[in-house]
Amino acid sequence: MSYMKRIYIKTWGCQMNEYDSSKIADILIKNHNYILTDDVKKADVLILNTCSIREKAQEKVFHQLGRWRTLKENNPDLIIGVGGCVASQEGHQILQRAKYVDIIFGPQTFHRLPHMIDQVYQNKNSVIDISFPKVEKFDFVPEPHSISPTSYVSIMEGCNKYCTYCVVPYTRGEEVSRPCDDILYEIAQLAEQGVREVNLLGQNVNAYRGLTFDGKICKFAELLRLVAAIDGIDRIRFTTSHPIEFTDDIIDVYTDTPELVSFLHLPVQSGSNRILKLMNRPYTILDYKKIVDKLKLARPDIQISSDFIIGFPSESQDDFDLTVQLITDVNFDMSFSFIYSPRPGTPAAYLYDNTSQEEKKQRLYTVQEHINKQSMEWSKSMIGSIQKVLVEGISKKNIMNLRGRTENNRVVDFEGLPYMIGQFIDIKIINAHFNSLQGMIEKI
Numbered sequence: 001m002s003y004m005k006r007i008y009i010k011t012w013g014c015q016m017n018e019y020d021s022s023k024i025a026d027i028l029i030k031n032h033n034y035i036l037t038d039d040v041k042k043a044d045v046l047i048l049n050t051c052s053i054r055e056k057a058q059e060k061v062f063h064q065l066g067r068w069r070t071l072k073e074n075n076p077d078l079i080i081g082v083g084g085c086v087a088s089q090e091g092h093q094i095l096q097r098a099k100y101v102d103i104i105f106g107p108q109t110f111h112r113l114p115h116m117i118d119q120v121y122q123n124k125n126s127v128i129d130i131s132f133p134k135v136e137k138f139d140f141v142p143e144p145h146s147i148s149p150t151s152y153v154s155i156m157e158g159c160n161k162y163c164t165y166c167v168v169p170y171t172r173g174e175e176v177s178r179p180c181d182d183i184l185y186e187i188a189q190l191a192e193q194g195v196r197e198v199n200l201l202g203q204n205v206n207a208y209r210g211l212t213f214d215g216k217i218c219k220f221a222e223l224l225r226l227v228a229a230i231d232g233i234d235r236i237r238f239t240t241s242h243p244i245e246f247t248d249d250i251i252d253v254y255t256d257t258p259e260l261v262s263f264l265h266l267p268v269q270s271g272s273n274r275i276l277k278l279m280n281r282p283y284t285i286l287d288y289k290k291i292v293d294k295l296k297l298a299r300p301d302i303q304i305s306s307d308f309i310i311g312f313p314s315e316s317q318d319d320f321d322l323t324v325q326l327i328t329d330v331n332f333d334m335s336f337s338f339i340y341s342p343r344p345g346t347p348a349a350y351l352y353d354n355t356s357q358e359e360k361k362q363r364l365y366t367v368q369e370h371i372n373k374q375s376m377e378w379s380k381s382m383i384g385s386i387q388k389v390l391v392e393g394i395s396k397k398n399i400m401n402l403r404g405r406t407e408n409n410r411v412v413d414f415e416g417l418p419y420m421i422g423q424f425i426d427i428k429i430i431n432a433h434f435n436s437l438q439g440m441i442e443k444i
C-alpha cells in the first residue's frame with residue numbers, strides 16, 4: 001500500500017478563501033488520496049491560503065512562513081505552498097523573500113495543486129502558476145459534501161469594480177459567473193445531504209449573469225428564485241453585494257421569496273459622497289438610502305449590516321461625521337469597519353493623505369463603539385421574541401447546549417437534544433450577550 005501524504009492547510013481572509021481551502025482539501029483528499037492533518041509537525045505538505053486586503057494580512061503571511069521555515073530545515077522533503085491573494089499579487093517576489101517556498105498558486109489555479117506538488121517531488125524546483133483560467137477550477141472539484149446544515153456555494157468569481165483602494169480585481173481576476181445549472185445541481189446535492197441553508201458567495205453576487213443550459217442569461221434575482229424552489233432549501237443568504245447593482249428586480253425577490261433572509265450585508269464604505277467618488281464607488285448616499293427604503297417596504301423587519309473604511313486619504317472630520325450620521329440613520333446592525341490600508345498598485349495608494357494614524361484610530365474606535373451599541377440594541381429588542389433557529393451543532397460555551405443561528409445571523413445557545421441538529425426549531429430568546437443570544441425551546 002502506498003504511503004498517504006498528509007496535508008495541513010491554514011487559511012486567512014474572506015469567506016471565498018475559506019471556501020477555496022475547503023475545495024483544495026476536497027480535491028487532494030477525494031481525487032488524490034491525501035489525508036488532512038491538523039498537526040503541522042506531521043504534515044508532508046503545508047499550504048497557506050493567504051489574503052492581501054490589508055497590510056497586516058500580508059505581513060502575517062511572512063511571519064507564518066518564517067515559522068514553517070524551521071520545520072523545513074528539519075525535514076527537507078516538506079513541501080510548502082502559498083496560495084490565495086498574496087500569492088496572486090506577489091508571485092515570484094514571495095520566492096525572493098522566502099526561498100524555501102516550493103509552490104505559488106492563485107485563487108483560480110488551486111485545482112492544479114496536485115500536479116504542482118508532483119512536479120516539485122520530481123524536479124525539486126519551485127513551481128508558480130497564478131494565471132486566471134476562467135472558472136475552470138470547478139470542473140476539478142469533487143461532488144460537494146456537507147456535514148453541516150448550512151453550506152457556502154460559490155456563484156461567481158472575481159471583481160470588475162476597481163474600487164480605488166482594493167486589490168481584489170488584481171488578485172482574483174475578472175467577474176466570471178458559474179453556469180446556472182451547475183450551481184442549482186450543486187445545491188440540490190447539498191439539500192439531499194441535509195443542507196437547509198445556503199450562502200451564495202462572490203465578490204459582487206448581484207452582478208451574477210450565468211448561462212443556462214439553453215444558452216440564456218440568468219440574472220441574480222432569477223437565480224435566487226430558482227435556489228428557493230429547491231426542495232429542502234429553506235434559508236438563503238448571500239455574500240457580498242454591491243449597491244450599484246442592487247436593482248429593483250432583486251428587491252422584488254424579497255416580496256415573494258420567504259427563503260431569502262431579512263438580513264442583508266450591503267457594504268457602503270463611507271457616508272460622504274466626496275469620499276465615495278474618490279473610492280470609485282459610483283453611488284451617492286441618497287442612492288444607498290433609497291435602496292434601504294425600498295427594502296424596508298418589501299420587508300419591514302429587514303436588518304442591514306455594512307463595511308466601512310475609516311481614514312481614506314483626505315477624509316476630513318466632516319466626511320467622517322457623515323459616516324457616523326449614516327450609521328445612525330440606517331441603524332446598521334453588526335458591521336465591519338477597518339482603517340484604510342494603502343495597497344501597492346492601487347490608485348488610492350497615490351492619493352495625498354493628511355490624517356494622522358492616531359486620528360484614524362480614534363475615528364475607528366468611535367465608529368465601532370457606535371455600531372456595537374446599535375447592534376446590542378437590536379439583540380436586546382429580540383428578548384421575548386420567538387425565533388426560527390437553524391440548529392448547527394453543539395454550543396461552544398457549554399457542551400451540554402446546542403447552538404444555532406437566527407434569520408438575522410445571530411448565534412443562539414439553548415438546551416436541546418442532539419437529534420435537533422440540522423433542524424429549524426422555534427426558540428424563545430431570553431437573554432442577549434455581546435456576541436450571542438441565549439434561548440429556550442418554545443415548541444418542537
Ligand code: SAH
Binds near residue numbers: 204269342
Ligand atoms: N466585494 C465586497 C468587499 C470585499 S473586501 C464589496 O465591495 O463590498 C471586504 C472589505 O474590506 C471591503 O468592503 C472594505 O470595507 C475592506 N477593504 C478593502 N480594501 C481595503 C483597504 N485597502 N483598506 C481597508 N479596508 C479595505
Ligand code: SF4
Binds near residue numbers: 159160166167242
Ligand atoms: Fe474590492 Fe470594490 Fe470589488 Fe468589493 S467591489 S471586491 S471593494 S474592488
Ligand code: F3S
Binds near residue numbers: 050167
Ligand atoms: Fe482577502 Fe482575497 Fe478575500 S484579498 S478578502 S482573500 S478576495
